Amino acid sequence: MEPLEEYHSPFDFEQGVNSSYLYLSPAFSDTPPSSPDLKGRGSQQQPDSIPEVGEDAVTSVPSSPPPPTMTEEERQELQEELVKVEDEIQTLSQVLAAKEKQLADIKRKLGITPLNELKQNISKTWQEVTGSTAYRRTSETFSQASLKATAAFSNVGSALSKKLEDVSMRSLQHSASMPVMR
Numbered sequence: 001m002e003p004l005e006e007y008h009s010p011f012d013f014e015q016g017v018n019s020s021y022l023y024l025s026p027a028f029s030d031t032p033p034s035s036p037d038l039k040g041r042g043s044q045q046q047p048d049s050i051p052e053v054g055e056d057a058v059t060s061v062p063s064s065p066p067p068p069t070m071t072e073e074e075r076q077e078l079q080e081e082l083v084k085v086e087d088e089i090q091t092l093s094q095v096l097a098a099k100e101k102q103l104a105d106i107k108r109k110l111g112i113t114p115l116n117e118l119k120q121n122i123s124k125t126w127q128e129v130t131g132s133t134a135y136r137r138t139s140e141t142f143s144q145a146s147l148k149a150t151a152a153f154s155n156v157g158s159a160l161s162k163k164l165e166d167v168s169m170r171s172l173q174h175s176a177s178m179p180v181m182r
Helices: 036-040 054-060 072-110 114-130 133-177
Strands: none
Touching: none
């Protein structure tokens, strides 16, 4: 596979950071270099800023001479390695796609649907959660708190019952001691 153009980064890493690529650059404006606002005011975009549009950004970079520290032989070796790695990536992508198709076919034959998988995953996750030490400790703490709350409500209920009995007894005594009016 022969590339159409050789790729060279628009960034000079030996020079340092190009401040025109910084969004919050303290340069003449608070807007980024590629801002429509800057273009509208007549400012010219710097030649080294290149709009990136997905993967096509690589092909939109103009060709430039190789860095002076690299020999033609080193550049050729790197170019060959690049082609080789791209081919390997393509092959691996094809293998992965084939394996995913094979997996889907096997699942279909076994009757495994996405809903069944979701149910199994939820069940498995729930078992892992309930088996964890943190869950057991939390469950024990809630259980103890529940017992204490039940005891407290029972005591409050008993106290209220006793008070109501006392009030009703006093009402009866008071009613009995009053003469009947006719």
